[in-house]
Amino acid sequence: MDALLTEGGTVLAAFWMTVRLTAVSALGSLVLGTLLTAMRVAPLGSLRAAATAYVTVARNTPLTLVLLFTGLGLGANLGLELSDDIATNNFWLAVIGLTAYTSAFVCEALRSGLNTVPVGQAEAARSLGLGFVRTLALITLPQAFRAVVAPLGSILIALTKNTTIALVVGVAEASVRMRELVETYGDQVIEIFLGFAAGFVLLCLPMGLAFGWLSKRMAVTR
Amino acid sequence: MTYANLYEVAGPRGVRRNRVLTGVVALVLLALAYVVYVRFEEKEQWAAAKWAPLLRADVWATFILPGLAGTLAAAVAGVVLAGIFGLVFATARLSEHAWVRVPAAVVVEFFRSVPLLLLIFFAFFGSYALIGVNVSAFAAVVFGLTLYNGSVIAEIVRAGVLSLPRGQREAAYAVGMRKGQVMRLVLLPQALKTMLPALISQFVVLLKDSALGLIVGYDELVDRGLNGIAANFSNVIPAAILIAAIFIVINMALDRLAHRLSRPGTRRPAKPALAV
Numbered sequence: 001m002d003a004l005l006t007e008g009g010t011v012l013a014a015f016w017m018t019v020r021l022t023a024v025s026a027l028g029s030l031v032l033g034t035l036l037t038a039m040r041v042a043p044l045g046s047l048r049a050a051a052t053a054y055v056t057v058a059r060n061t062p063l064t065l066v067l068l069f070t071g072l073g074l075g076a077n078l079g080l081e082l083s084d085d086i087a088t089n090n091f092w093l094a095v096i097g098l099t100a101y102t103s104a105f106v107c108e109a110l111r112s113g114l115n116t117v118p119v120g121q122a123e124a125a126r127s128l129g130l131g132f133v134r135t136l137a138l139i140t141l142p143q144a145f146r147a148v149v150a151p152l153g154s155i156l157i158a159l160t161k162n163t164t165i166a167l168v169v170g171v172a173e174a175s176v177r178m179r180e181l182v183e184t185y186g187d188q189v190i191e192i193f194l195g196f197a198a199g200f201v202l203l204c205l206p207m208g209l210a211f212g213w214l215s216k217r218m219a220v221t222r
Numbered sequence: 223m224t225y226a227n228l229y230e231v232a233g234p235r236g237v238r239r240n241r242v243l244t245g246v247v248a249l250v251l252l253a254l255a256y257v258v259y260v261r262f263e264e265k266e267q268w269a270a271a272k273w274a275p276l277l278r279a280d281v282w283a284t285f286i287l288p289g290l291a292g293t294l295a296a297a298v299a300g301v302v303l304a305g306i307f308g309l310v311f312a313t314a315r316l317s318e319h320a321w322v323r324v325p326a327a328v329v330v331e332f333f334r335s336v337p338l339l340l341l342i343f344f345a346f347f348g349s350y351a352l353i354g355v356n357v358s359a360f361a362a363v364v365f366g367l368t369l370y371n372g373s374v375i376a377e378i379v380r381a382g383v384l385s386l387p388r389g390q391r392e393a394a395y396a397v398g399m400r401k402g403q404v405m406r407l408v409l410l411p412q413a414l415k416t417m418l419p420a421l422i423s424q425f426v427v428l429l430k431d432s433a434l435g436l437i438v439g440y441d442e443l444v445d446r447g448l449n450g451i452a453a454n455f456s457n458v459i460p461a462a463i464l465i466a467a468i469f470i471v472i473n474m475a476l477d478r479l480a481h482r483l484s485r486p487g488t489r490r491p492a493k494p495a496l497a498v
Contacts, residue, residue, distance in 0.1 A: 043229045043240055046248040060426070060473035061466045062433035065444050069462045072448065077458050078261055122227045132229040140228065161337035168437065175339045182347040189348035197336040204335045 003185035004195045007177075014177035015199050021094060021163040021173060022203075026156055028099035033106025034141070040111060043132055051107070058104035063097075063165050070097035071169035087172070094166035102159050109151040113144030118222070146218040153211025157204045174199060262459060272457035276464050281451060289446030290468065296360060296432040296442060300367030301425055307372025312379035313405055326376075333373040338431055341366035346438045359440035363432060371428045378420045382413030422480035426473045433469075443468065 004011060039051035058066070070093045074080040082092040117140045125139040145152075164175035178196045182189055232240055262268055275281045314326035333341070346362035349355060357365075386409060394408040414421070436445035447465035452458040 041228055043232070044244045044247055046244045046251065050247075050251050056474065057466070057470060060430075060470040060477075062430040062444060062469060064433040064436060065448075065462065065466055065469070068444065068448050069459075069466075072452070072458045073462055077265055077267070079265075119227050126227075126230060135228050157335075161335075164337040164339040165434065165437075167339075175337065175343065178340055179343050179347060182343060186348075186351040189344070189351045193340065193344040193348060196340055197332070200337055200340070201332070201335050 003181055003188045003192055007181060011174075011177055011181075011195070011199075014172060014174045015203075017091075017171060017173040018160070018163050018199075019203070021091070021098065021166055021171065022156075022160045024095050025098035025102060025163070026159055028095060029102035029106050029155075029159070030152075032099060032103035033110060036103060036107035037110040037114070037141070037144075038136055040107065041114065041136065055104045055107050058101055059108070061101075063101050063162055064168060066101045067094065067097040067165055067168050070094070070100070075169070086170075090170045094163075094169045094171045097169065098159065098162065098166065102155060102162070105155050105158075106152065109148045109155060110141075110144055112151075113146075113148035114140055116147040117143045143220055146220050149215035149218050150211055153207060153215070156211070157207055160203055160207070161200065265459075267457065267459040272455060272460050275451065275455045275457065276460060285446040285450040286443070286464075286468075289441065289443035289450070292360075292435070292440065292442040292446070293429070293432050293444075296363050296367065296435055296440065297425075297429045299360075299364045300371060300428050300432065303364065303368040304370075304372035304375055304428065307368055308375025308379055309410070311372065311376035312383065313410075315376065315380050316383055316405070318401075330373045330376050333369045334377070336370070338366050338370045339434055339437065341369055342434060342438055359435060359438045362438055363435040363440050366434070367428055367431060371424060371431070374424055374427075375421065378417050378424060379410070379413055382417035382420075383409050385416065386412055419480040419484035422476055422483070426476050429473065429476075430469065 036051045036055060039047040040055070042048055071090070074096070075089070075093045080093070081089060083089045121143065122135055122140050125135040130138065163173055166173055167176045167179075174196055178192060181192045185192060230236070259268070266272065311326050311330050314322050315330060317323045317326070342362050342365070345357055345365040346359060349357040349362070383405075390408055390412065391404055394404040399407065432442060433444040435442045436449070439445075443465055447461045448458065451461040455461075
């Protein structure tokens with residue numbers, strides 16, 4: 001346990017970075033994913049096609065490649081600078097990559113949520129004179145969200161674990177520290193691994209429980 | 223699936239308006255694409271010199287095909303081992319004995335909640351201290367893929383078995399089968415069949431995750447593409463696009479297969495028994 005205790009500060013800092021990456025990317029993915037869902041069900045063919053193409057590409061590309069693309073491609077090659085500070089710049093590049101990838105999954109979940117909303121809901125909205133945007137925003141999407149709370153929770157948990165891959169963009173989160181510690185304290189490999197694993201269990205377990213509770217509470221009884 | 227019920231069927235004016243809007247949206251998207259194109263152009267990522275290597279046979283022979291072989295080797299080994307792990311632990315979690323069920327549940331839940339990369343690091347950097355040998359990057363990647371995806375597959379299979387009608391199990395017991403036979407001959411085959419689409423989706427995840435190997439220096443497609451090709455021809459973006467395209471094609475083929483298998487009524491009729 002010595003290594004984890006002596007290095008406690010950096011370990012906690014690393015997990016704090018994991019939490020920040022997760023929180024910001026989750027917010028971004030939720031917004032972009034909702035937008036993509038709206039595009040995919042829109043009456044305009046070009047919007048549907050664009051969203052479908054985006055989701056297909058983002059879902060089927062390895063996250064490692066997505067993050068390398070944002071890091072090497074957008075960052076190093078195209079010189080996209082989001083901040084003068086390298087660490088902050090890398091953080092935002094990682095957020096872009098994680099958001100680009102995760103939002104495709106949010107879109108897929110929300111779209112399946114739309115399928116659970118009875119046809120009569122949208123028909124009633126239309127008969128009241130609501131157009132596409134208002135039918136979607138006021139009537140069907142809110143019900144779709146309530147139906148997919150549990151899948152969104154799974155996506156959030158997956159995102160939390162996926163932030164470890166941000167190390168390829170040079171973000172000093174949990175996996176970077178674990179690698180350093182394992183290399184420095186070779187005699188305490190198991191303790192270090194279990195410590196970091198416990199960190200992720202501690203992050204993900206409450207999320208799973210909270211989303212389970214929330215999905216029951218939010219479920220639309222039909 | 224269509225979502226046409228979200229909006230009225232457009233009348234003549236609506237059709238015209240939608241046409242105009244479709245055009246506007248297409249223009250906006252094209253403008254976006256153009257901005258990206260110009261930014262890439264400034265960095266000369268469209269230059270023929272950067273794309274031409276991707277068409278050369280020697281580049282495919284040195285980088286892309288060996289990389290693809292590495293990716294597929296890790297993925298196939300991962301699928302086989304994770305499949306075995308999943309079957310064993312799904313069966314164990316369904317056991318009647320708490321002393322089998324509870325430890326199996328703990329193992330499955332643990333490996334499901336630990337990031338795959340940490341598992342790979344544990345095997346790769348920790349192996350010398352633990353077992354006195356440095357395991358290869360391949361072994362570390364397969365180790366991680368097996369434990370993580372195996373746990374997920376265990377849950378998929380378990381859900382499949384639980385979703386079967388109770389009569390299946392009861393009928394099997396009624397004809398005198400033992401517990402192992404019931405599971406092996408009656409429940410698992412049906413569960414695997416109904417869960418095949420979910421299993422294939424998980425295999426897509428596994429294939430994508432094998433790209434994590436590059437972090438520990440495993441020789442796979444993303445590594446060969448971005449660190450191999452791009453280092454030689456300084457064409458990060460063309461190389462990344464090509465590698466992504468290869469993954470997308472493979473994964474979409476798997477996706478289509480899953481879709482095909484999940485659609486009821488398209489199964490080929492069973493071959494008639496051979497007349498002896």
